[in-house]
Each structure stands twice: as C-alpha cells, then as structure tokens.
Amino acid sequence: xxxxxxxxxxxxxxxxxxxxxxxxxxxxxxxxxxxxxxxxxxxxxxxxxxxxxxxxxxxxxxxxxxxxxxxxxxxxxxxxxxxxxxxxxxxxxxxxxxxxxxxxxxxxxxxxxxxxxxxxxxxxxxxxxxxxxxxxx
Amino acid sequence: xxxxxxxxxxxxxxxxxxxxxxxxxxxxxxxxxxxxxxxxxxxxxxxxxxxxxxxxxxxxxxxxxxxxxxxxxxxxxxxxxxxxxxxxxxxxxxxxxxxxxxxxxxxxxxxxxxxxxxxxxxxxxxxxxxxxxxxxxxxxxxxxxxxxxxxxxxxxxxxxxxxxxxxxxxxxxxxxxxxxxxxxxxxxxxxxxxxxxxxxxxxxxxxxxxxxxxxxxxxxxxxxxxxxxxxxxxxxxxxxxxxxxxxxxxxxxxxxxxxxxxxxxxxxxxxxxxxxxxxxxxxxxxxxxxxxxxxxxxxxxxx
Numbered sequence: 273x274x275x276x277x278x279x280x281x282x283x284x285x286x287x288x289x290x291x292x293x294x295x296x297x298x299x300x301x302x303x304x305x306x307x308x309x310x311x312x313x314x315x316x317x318x319x320x321x322x323x324x325x326x327x328x329x330x331x332x333x334x335x336x337x338x339x340x341x342x343x344x345x346x347x348x349x350x351x352x353x354x355x356x357x358x359x360x361x362x363x364x365x366x367x368x369x370x371x372x373x374x375x376x377x378x379x380x381x382x383x384x385x386x387x388x389x390x391x392x393x394x395x396x397x398x399x400x401x402x403x404x405x406x407x408x409x
Numbered sequence: 410x411x412x413x414x415x416x417x418x419x420x421x422x423x424x425x426x427x428x429x430x431x432x433x434x435x436x437x438x439x440x441x442x443x444x445x446x447x448x449x450x451x452x453x454x455x456x457x458x459x460x461x462x463x464x465x466x467x468x469x470x471x472x473x474x475x476x477x478x479x480x481x482x483x484x485x486x487x488x489x490x491x492x493x494x495x496x497x498x499x500x501x502x503x504x505x506x507x508x509x510x511x512x513x514x515x516x517x518x519x520x521x522x523x524x525x526x527x528x529x530x531x532x533x534x535x536x537x538x539x540x541x542x543x544x545x546x547x548x549x550x551x552x553x554x555x556x557x558x559x560x561x562x563x564x565x566x567x568x569x570x571x572x573x574x575x576x577x578x579x580x581x582x583x584x585x586x587x588x589x590x591x592x593x594x595x596x597x598x599x600x601x602x603x604x605x606x607x608x609x610x611x612x613x614x615x616x617x618x619x620x621x622x623x624x625x626x627x628x629x630x631x632x633x634x635x636x637x638x639x640x641x642x643x644x645x646x647x648x649x650x651x652x653x654x655x656x657x658x659x660x661x662x663x664x665x666x667x668x669x670x671x672x673x674x675x676x677x678x679x680x681x682x683x684x685x686x687x688x689x690x691x692x693x694x695x696x697x698x699x700x701x702x703x704x705x706x707x708x709x710x711x712x
Contacts (some may be wrong), residue, residue, distance in 0.1 A: 287454065287458070289454045289455045289458055290455065291452065291455050291556035291646065292448065292451055292452055292455075292555070292556050292644070293451045293452075294451070294454050307626040308626060308627045308631070309626045309627050312626070317568065319622045319624055320465075320624065321623060321624045321625075321626065322462055322466065322623050322624070322625050322626070322632050323611075323624075323625070323626030323627075324464060324626065324627070324631065324635050326631060334486070346635075348462070348635060348636065350458065350461070350462045350465075350494075352461075352465075357458045357462075358459075359455060359458050359459060359462070359639075361556060361560070361639070375664070
C-alpha cells in the first residue's frame with residue numbers, strides 16, 4: 273500500500289475537549305491549527321506532535337466535508353497515530369458563539385487592560401472567541 | 410405515667426414533618442449523585458488526554474521542571490483538605506477531617522510544618538473553632554465544583570510551591586479528599602499532588618500503551634511549562650468531583666436512615682397513642698359501670 277493510499281483511506285479521529293465536557297468528537301479529513309511556530313495542517317498519517325496553540329482557533333474539515341472553526345484559547349494540540357486531541361479549558365464551537373456578545377466581551381476585556389494575568393487571559397479568551405465566531409459566520 | 414393524648418398527637422405530627430423533610434433531602438441527594446457522576450465522567454476525557462500528553466513529554470524528553478523536582482530537605486508541607494459546605498451528610502466531613510488530622514500528625518512526626526488549605530465550610534469551621542491558622546480557604550460549591558474553582562486552587566497551590574521555603578513557600582502538597590468507590594463505599598484518601606509523580610493515578614495510560622516519538626512545538630520545555638499547571642488543576646478538579654459525589658452519596662444514606670428512624674418513631678408513637686386512648690376509654694367505661702352499680706346499690710338499699 274502506498275503512502276497516498278493510506279492517507280486517502282484513513283481519516284483523523286478528532287476530539288475537541290474542554291475541561292468539563294467533550295465539545296466535539298468525530299472524524300475529520302484535515303485539522304488546521306496555529307501553534308506558536310505557525311500554522312500546521314494535520315492530515316492522516318501525521319507524525320506525533322504536541323504543540324501549544326496560539327491565537328486560539330482550530331479549523332476542522334470533517335469527513336462529510338463540513339467545515340467548522342472552534343475557539344480553543346490557551347489550549348494545546350496532541351497528535352498521535354491519527355488521533356488528534358485539542359485540549360482547552362474553555363473550548364467552544366465557533367457557530368455556538370454569539371458574535372455580538374463576543375465582541376462586547378472583547379471590548380470590555382480591552383478596556384480592563386492587561387495589567388494582571390487574569391486580565392490578559394480574559395483578553396486572549398475574548399479574542400479567540402471573536403475570531404472563531406467571525407470565521408464560522 | 411404515659412404522656413397525654415394531645416402531647417402524643419403533637420409529637421407524632423412533628424416527627425411526620427421531619428420525615429417528609431428528610432425524605433425530600435434524600436431524593437434530592439439521589440438525583441444530584443447522578444449529575445455528579447455525569448460531571449465526573451464528562452471531565453474524564455480532558456484528564457485522560459492531559460495525562461497522556463504529560464506522560465509523553467516526561468517519557469520522551471529529559472526535562473527537569475520545578476513542579477516535578479523533589480526538594481532535598483522538605484520542611485513545610487501544604488495540605489488541601491476537601492470537605493463539604495453543608496452538614497446532613499452523616500460522618501462524611503468528620504471522616505475526611507480525621508484522615509486530615511492523621512496526615513498532619515504524620516507530617517509533624519517527620520518534622521515538617523503543616524500549612525493547611527481548606528475547601529468546604531465544614532472543614533473551615535473545624536479549623537477556626539480550634540483557632541488554627543489557615544493559609545487559604547474556599548467554600549460555596551462543594552457539591553458541584555467547577556473547573557474554574559479547581560484552577561483557582563491550583564494557581565494558589567502552585568504559587569506556594571514555587572515560592573522558596575524561607576519566604577513562606579511549601580515543599581510538598583498533599584490533598585485529603587473522599588474517593589467515590591461506589592454508591593455504598595466512599596473512602597477518605599490522601600494523594601501527594603506536588604512534586605508531581607507523572608505516571609500515576611486512575612487515568613494513567615496502560616503499560617502496553619505505546620507512547621510515540623513526539624515532535625514538540627515550540628519545545629519540550631515550553632510544552633511542559635504550559636501542560637503541568639493544567640495537569641495539576643485537572644487533578645484537583647478530579648479530587649473535588651470525587652469528593653462531591655461522595656458527599657452526596659453520604660447525604661443520601663444519612664437521610665435515608667433518618668427517614669427510616671422517623672418512620673420507626675411514628676409507629677411507636679402511634680402505638681403509644683392507641684394504648685393511651687384505649688386506657689382512657691377503659692377507664693371511662695369502668696367509671697360508668699362503677700357509678701351505675703353504686704347507684705344500683707344505693708337504690709337497692711333504700712327500698
């Protein structure tokens with residue numbers, strides 16, 4: 273079996289996991305995530321990887337050619353043997369986020385400033401949610 | 410002398426009210442256990458994936474991290490005691506507090522100073538009543554702990570752990586909580602949280618699980634840096650969820666036996682009540698009969 277055969281025959285088992293629940297679980301063709309070193313596209317057969325997500329969004333194309341964006345602020349991605357796990361305490365699906373509300377949250381977070389760790393984290397969370405909602409919409 | 414009819418009736422009515430109350434609390438606890446178990450299950454995937462990832466980093470890189478480094482001469486030990494906020498749960502809080510006292514004793518024998526951290530109002534009350542110093546305490550959501558709360562505790566504990574001992578930091582951190590074994594068995598338990606022993610606990614990957622060679626982005630150190638605090642928070646959350654389920658199971662059991670006791674008391678009071686009523690009737694009859702025969706005797710004598 274050639275490499276392309278295995279790639280086309282296989283798919284990725286993706287789990288998007290938040291601290292208190294599994295947000296999405298299913299099969300996907302490709303996962304695109306932005307780590308601290310730049311965007312990585314993950315196809316079936318990818319080498320094992322552990323990376324920190326930056327910017328907080330992950331794009332997934334499912335086997336049914338559906339496409340969605342998820343917010344995963346301060347999360348990380350782990351790839352091993354065609355299993356992709358995206359872990360983030362506050363992971364959310366892009367289309368579940370109310371864009372208007374997310375924008376208001378972002379403005380408020382920006383107004384509070386990033387003097388404290390908590391404020392900075394809140395800002396990153398808000399940014400990731402807005403980005404995910406914009407891409408999904 | 411048995412109590413009067415009215416008194417017995419009043420007591421029976423009040424016990425019936427108590428029974429209704431405890432029955433309601435039993436049912437509430439029973440329905441909440443299901444929810445607590447679901448929550449514990451829902452938190453499972455996150456903990457599992459995190460454990461896998463941490464094990465992977467620990468196995469495939471030679472990274473020394475402050476959180477995994479054993480200190481040479483541990484002098485101060487923090488103990489996080491997880492108790493409930495409310496009572497009516499039988500010996501739940503008493504048991505876990507006793508386990509905590511045992512651990513404190515053990516640590517003191519090792520010449521370590523104990524720094525208590527508390528979660529749950531019952532434990533806080535126990536410590537403040539004895540006028541002991543608390544490093545920090547949390548309360549308010551012992552039966553449905555959120556991940557945010559676990560993070561808050563984790564941040565505090567990690568902060569204390571990373572502070573040098575001479576400046577008020579601690580050298581190791583233990584958690585005392587109640588493990589939910591089954592609906593019938595809940596056991597107080599102690600785990601050492603920090604320094605971390607990476608491959609351990611209920612979610613550790615099986616021995617035959619092949620851990621692949623990982624690429625790290627940006628680097629193993631950075632990944633570990635970001636992972637470990639999350640891992641700590643996840644373990645604390647796990648302990649809190651176990652404690653919450655245990656608390657509810659204990660409450661259900663305590664309220665069940667309270668309901669049963671109330672039922673027994675009601676039956677006893679009903680019998681006392683019947684006996685008192687019957688005694689009264691018997692006495693009335695004998696008074697009437699006595700009165701009648703006295704009248705009959707009197708009229709017979711006059712004739």
